[in-house]
Amino acid sequence: MSAPAPLSVLVVDDEAPARSRxxxxxxxxxxxxxxxxxxxxANGRLALEAASARPVDVVLLDVRMxxxxxxxxxxxxxxxDHPPSVIFTTAYDAYAIxxxxxHAIDYLLKPIRxxxxxxxxxxxxxxxxxxxxxxxxxxxxxxAFLSAQERGKIHLIPVGDVxxxxxxxxxxxxxxxxxxxxxxxxxxxxxxDYPERFVRVHRNCLVARQAIHGxxxxxxxxxxxxxxxxxxxxxxxxxxxxxxxxxxxxxRS
Amino acid sequence: xxxxxxxxxxxxxxxxxxxxGVLLRILVIVNIMAAGVALSRSGSLANIWRxxxxxxxxxxxxxxxxxxxxxxxxxxxxxxxxLWGAVLVLALEIVxxxxxxxxxxxxxxxxxxxxxxxxxxxxxVTVALLVYFDLRGRALSPALAEARLQALQARIRPHFLFxxxxxxLSLIRQDPRRAERALEDMADLFRVLMADNRQLAPLARxxxxxxxxxxxxxxxxxxxLRVEWHIDNMPQDAMIPPLxxxxxxxxxxxxGIEPRLDPGVVSINIYLARGEVHMxxxxxxxxxxxxxxxxxxxxxxxxERLALHFDAEASLTTNVSDASYxxxxxxxYQKAGTE
Numbered sequence: 001m002s003a004p005a006p007l008s009v010l011v012v013d014d015e016a017p018a019r020s021r022x023x024x025x026x027x028x029x030x031x032x033x034x035x036x037x038x039x040x041x042a043n044g045r046l047a048l049e050a051a052s053a054r055p056v057d058v059v060l061l062d063v064r065m066x067x068x069x070x071x072x073x074x075x076x077x078x079x080x081d082h083p084p085s086v087i088f089t090t091a092y093d094a095y096a097i098x099x100x101x102x103h104a105i106d107y108l109l110k111p112i113r114x115x116x117x118x119x120x121x122x123x124x125x126x127x128x129x130x131x132x133x134x135x136x137x138x139x140x141x142x143x144a145f146l147s148a149q150e151r152g153k154i155h156l157i158p159v160g161d162v163x164x165x166x167x168x169x170x171x172x173x174x175x176x177x178x179x180x181x182x183x184x185x186x187x188x189x190x191x192x193d194y195p196e197r198f199v200r201v202h203r204n205c206l207v208a209r210q211a212i213h214g215x216x217x218x219x220x221x222x223x224x225x226x227x228x229x230x231x232x233x234x235x236x237x238x239x240x241x242x243x244x245x246x247x248x249x250x251x252r253s
Numbered sequence: 254x255x256x257x258x259x260x261x262x263x264x265x266x267x268x269x270x271x272x273x274g275v276l277l278r279i280l281v282i283v284n285i286m287a288a289g290v291a292l293s294r295s296g297s298l299a300n301i302w303r304x305x306x307x308x309x310x311x312x313x314x315x316x317x318x319x320x321x322x323x324x325x326x327x328x329x330x331x332x333x334x335x336l337w338g339a340v341l342v343l344a345l346e347i348v349x350x351x352x353x354x355x356x357x358x359x360x361x362x363x364x365x366x367x368x369x370x371x372x373x374x375x376x377x378v379t380v381a382l383l384v385y386f387d388l389r390g391r392a393l394s395p396a397l398a399e400a401r402l403q404a405l406q407a408r409i410r411p412h413f414l415f416x417x418x419x420x421x422l423s424l425i426r427q428d429p430r431r432a433e434r435a436l437e438d439m440a441d442l443f444r445v446l447m448a449d450n451r452q453l454a455p456l457a458r459x460x461x462x463x464x465x466x467x468x469x470x471x472x473x474x475x476x477x478l479r480v481e482w483h484i485d486n487m488p489q490d491a492m493i494p495p496l497x498x499x500x501x502x503x504x505x506x507x508x509g510i511e512p513r514l515d516p517g518v519v520s521i522n523i524y525l526a527r528g529e530v531h532m533x534x535x536x537x538x539x540x541x542x543x544x545x546x547x548x549x550x551x552x553x554x555x556x557e558r559l560a561l562h563f564d565a566e567a568s569l570t571t572n573v574s575d576a577s578y579x580x581x582x583x584x585x586y587q588k589a590g591t592e
Contacts, residue, residue: 014511015416015473021423043514064412066514091415110419 006034007121008055012047012073013040013062013089018110022060022089028114033121044068045156048076048147052154055082058124060108063090068144068156071096075135076147076154079184085124096138103134142193146174148181157181159197163211163233165190167204177232199250201228202240215239215247265335267342268386270323274564279382280316286378287312311361315375318349339383343376350375393561413470413503420473435472438465445495453492453562455589456523456530460484463498463521470506478510481520490588491530494558500551501534501580508548509536509578530586538578552580559584 009026013019019040026037038056041047043065051059059077063070074086088107090096100107106120145156161176167187174181191198191206198206213231217224218238226239226247239247268275287308295304322345323330330338350371354363363371417439424432442465467480502519510517517537524531552571559567559582567584 015420016475017420017423017473018416020427021419024423024426064511066512091419092411110415111422112419 004034004125006036007125008038008057009035009121010038010047010050010056010059010084011040012042012044012059012065012070014042014065015062016042018062018089022112025112025114025117029118029121032118035121044070044073044076047073048154048156051077051084052080052149052152056084058121059084059086061086061088063088063093063096063107069139071135071138072143072145074130075132075139075143076145076156078130078132078135079147079149080154081149081152086130087120087124095140099138103130103138105130105134105138136193146181146183146185148174148183150181155181157183159194162198162208163230164208164228164237165198165206166237175233175235199246201237201243201246205237207237209250212250215251265387266390267331267335267338267383268390269331270320270327272564273566275386276320276324277565278385279320282382282385283312283316283378284309286381307362311363314357314361315350315353318353319346322349342383343379346375346379347372410503410507412507416473417469420469424472431472435469438468441465442469442499448495450495452495453587454495455489456487456491456493457489459493459495459498460487460521460523462496463502466499466502467506467519470510474506474510477513477516478506479516479518481518483520483522483524486525487523488525488530488586488588491525491584492587492589493530493532493584494562497555497559497582498532498534500555504548504551505534505536505578509538512539513537525586528586529583532582532584533579535577535579537576538573539576555582 011019011022011026013022019042023037023040026035029035038054039050041050044067047059047061050056059074061070061073065073070088070090074088077083077086086105088096088100088105089110089112090107091110097107097109099105106123108116108120143159145158146162148155148157157174157176161178163175163177165187166173166175170184171182172185172187172190174183187204187206191200197208197210199209201207207228211230211232213229215226216229216236218227218236225241226244227236228239229236270276288305291304291308292301294308295301323342326341326345330341333341351368353361354368354371357363358365417435421432421435421439424435442462445462467478471478471480498521502521505519509519518535520533520535522531522533522535552569556569559569563584568582570581572579572581
């Protein structure tokens with residue numbers, strides 16, 4: 001029987017000394033836990049690029065990072081075809097640590113001891129991936145990005161850029177000023193996550209309040225239906241009969 | 254020291270008559286008393302304005318003259334033991350009132366033959382004020398003891414401590430000399446943090462501390478943290494409460510630099526203008542930044558300590574403009590040893 005392939009590890013931390021310390025520690029562990037460091041990343045975006053470029057077994061992920069915190073990165077990682085195990089690292093973050101305990105999510109406290117890292121790596125291969133639900137609960141605010149996968153590549157869509165979200169069969173179409181993306185999420189979930197940002201105008205459509213230019217009666221039909229007109233894209237979205245009241249509400253504000 | 258009150262475990266002392274807050278308090282209290290007298294003398298409401306004017310025209314010159322004398326003799330009075338100082342103040346007031354009575358009668362409506370009555374009122378008002386300042390000093394002295402504790406709690410985030418230790422650990426194998434320097438900086442920083450910080454300290458020392466702190470942060474953040482110092486016109490010997498700037502820099506790094514992907518500049522500008530020391534810290538700031546609560550706590554803490562040391566003469570203002578956050582502190586310029 002051949003030995004299992006060495007564990008492929010990705011190190012994610014915004015501080016260079018912390019990454020180099022982690023590299024040293026991993027080198028110390030390598031004798032007992034066969035592993036190979038496949039890369040390091042200084043922020044969430046780079047981490048997702050690295051992890052989608054090739055399958056990774058374990059991601060050592062700092063919690064507090066600029067632009068996108070580790071918890072959000074972990075959520076996007078779970079949407080990959082081969083979601084990696086995640087071990088969070090943090091110097092001090094009382095809130096996150098309590099939550100990790102509650103959800104039995106593995107984490108390491110910086111400064112990290114080699115022995116503790118070895119344990120976590122040994123467990124990582126067999127450990128269950130953190131549940132998306134649990135990670136969502138951990139997130140202090142809503143995610144800053146939606147993530148779409150296309151041909152193995154991850155696209156991060158800043159939520160602020162979204163004009164509307166439209167449910168279609170098992171996907172949701174995300175429209176930005178530039179283009180459309182397909183994401184695998186439920187419209188109800190998105191509505192729940194961003195109650196301030198989006199408003200439901202139709203059973204299958206959420207519209208960003210900021211993106212609305214105005215409302216117009218549709219040209220077709222005798223008693224024209226209201227349609228949402230956007231600032232940054234030519235499409236229009238019909239307001240369903242049941243949601244007509246929002247035309248008045250939004251026009252007022 | 255030059256605060257409005259004394260800061261060791263409480264020792265009775267006269268207030269610092271050169272402090273604006275103290276002068277204002279004297280002025281307000283005396284005028285309230287005068288208003289009371291006018292009110293009691295005027296039998297009816299119709300008379301109240303006439304009475305107020307009359308009382309005031311005697312009281313105002315007396316107060317003004319007293320304040321000028323006290324300001325001039327502040328050092329002499331405060332150097333003397335408390336009781337002697339208090340007796341001196343009383344004697345001074347008697348002299349002031351007598352002088353006004355003798356030389357100022359043609360100018361002010363003072364009643365002839367009432368010198369003894371004026372003396373009695375003067376003694377009563379002066380004693381009342383001395384008792385007030387003594388009580389105020391007692392009330393604030395535990396606050397000062399606590400200020401040290403509060404200062405300890407509000408500064409240095411555990412986040413900073415553990416990340417710094419981690420950064421030093423990373424250096425030990427690759428660059429032991431840099432690791433040594435970093436640990437030296439940390440030792441200095443923590444020595445100050447754990448010291449008794451109730452006394453004022455020279456500005457130059459605070460600036461040195463800030464440099465050591467920023468060295469450590471630079472180690473962690475590298476290129477992301479850029480620091481600009483504008484301190485050529487800084488009065489090195491100005492005395493300020495310790496740990497006024499360092500916690501603000503810590504906030505600047507935590508809220509201004511760490512949440513950014515791109516490098517950001519923290520600028521420190523210290524200068525002297527019209528007898529006041531200005532300290533201006535600026536850092537980049539994004540509207541949707543998090544953790545405002547910690548920042549507010551540190552600011553409240555520093556404001557409180559400035560007030561304890563300088564009363565109304567110090568100020569701290571914050572300002573958010575074009576993606577930058579600014580804290581502006583003004584304290585009176587006091588050199589070491591000036592009481």
